[in-house]
Amino acid sequence: MASMKKDNRLTSSQSFMCVGFSGVFSRTLTCPLEVVKIKSQVGTFHCKRGFLQTFLLLYKHEGLRGFWKGNLASCLRLLPYTVVYVSTYKQIVHIHMDDLGFISQWRATLAGGMAGVAAALVTYPLEVAETRLVVQNCRQSTYVGVFHCLSKIYRNEGLPALYRGFSLTVLGAFPFSVGCYAVYMNLDKLWQDPPFRFSPLQNFINGCLAAGVAQTLSYPFETVKRKMQAQSARLPHLGGVDVHFTGMIDCFIQVVKNKGVLSLWSGLTANTVKIVPYFGLLFTCFEMCKQMCLYRNGYILSPLSYQLTPGVDQSLRPHELQEVQRYLRNRNYGSEGSALGNRW
Known part of the structure; x- marks a missing residue:
């Protein structure tokens, strides 16, 4: 996956602020694509006529507000997810480093997958809340907000409902890691250049490619997970899920039996379209925040350019x-x- 390189000219709090703000900003602007993707995965009536018609039907039935359902839950996940992911990743990488501090690309990718599972465990209830909020009609809502959704699910369906489908996150981490590894192992062949010579644009393209391949391979697991998160006997039309099932394996069987194998990739178009603007906004916003902090710290002359301050040693913290x-x-x-x- 694409990542922002650590700059020692920023303090820890500044780095965290830049990552957090850029994450919230990029998620908020690409939220309509995420809403369409989740509705397609669950199988609500909006997605019966294709990608573009889903937008039109959603606007017709719920208005502009419907395109940002669940965004608050998605943004609230960023802080705990990032903290747990970074700390877990560092610990796993430290364990697998050799005496010279080297770790193979495969082990680093696997560490990323394991850290992702650990972070998902902590934030999974918020993901369930996001799915429920996206699936419902905001003009005839069952849940009036993130915390009301969490408390109502816990009160009516119990704690297990807040972790329904979590095992699919674990299973999906393996094809996701394989996809990332496959891309990064062939980057030198793609660009006919060693990785240390890649330009920022090349690194951006690499991140988008890795995200596209990895998410495509793990997509069926996410589709079934979203269906399991949305299904509830206490919701209208059982949460809008297009198939009825009794568990994870039965969900796979019913989807393939009734909708076909390709329906496991429902919403992939919206997910693929989202990758480039999401990472583009993420990196652009991060760089803008970073420039503001570098200017405040005295390393550059203006927050609008990277012109270095004369006489300042850029290697200093x-x-x-x-x-x-x-x-x-x-x-x-x-x-x-x-x-x-x-x-x-």
Whole structure:
């Protein structure tokens, strides 16, 4: 998957803020595609006529508001998901490093998959809430918000309902990791260049390719997971799911039996279309936030450009640069005081 490189000129809180804000911004702007994807996976009536008609039917029945259903739940997942993912990934990578601090690409990719499962475990109830909020009609809503949705599911269906389909996250992590690994192992052949020479544009394309291949391979698991999250005897039309089932395996069987194998990839068009604008907005917003922080820290002359501040060592960390600047200010102040004393 694509990732933002760590810049030591930012503090930990600034890096976290940049990642969080860019994630919320990109998710919010691409939310309509996510809503269409989830509705297609669940199988609600909106998606019976294809990708474009789904947008028109959704607007007709729910208005513009319907395109941002579940966005708050999706954004609330970012903070705990990122914290758990990063900490778990670092621990797994540290375990598998050799004495020289090297880890193979395959093990690093596998570590990413395992960290993703750990982060999903913590945030899974919010994903269930997102699915329920997306599937319902916001003009005739069963749930009036994220926390009302979580409390109502827990009260009426019990704690297991908040983790319904989680095993599919674990199963889907393996084809996802295989997809990422397959792409990254062939990048040098694709570009006819070693990875350390890749430009920012090439890295962006690499991230989109890895995301597209990995998500396509793991997509059937996500489709069944969304159906399991949405299905409930307490919701109108059993949550709008297009097949009836009693469990995970039965859901696979009923989908293939009644809808065909290709229906396991329902909504893939919306998911694929979403990849480029999502990562484009993510990286653009991250870079803008990063420039603001670098300007504030004193590394660049303007937040609108990357023109470096003359005389500033870019290898220094923020606290080190502050110490140097403080030392120079005190020294200049002392020199001015001595010159003034000599004049008197």
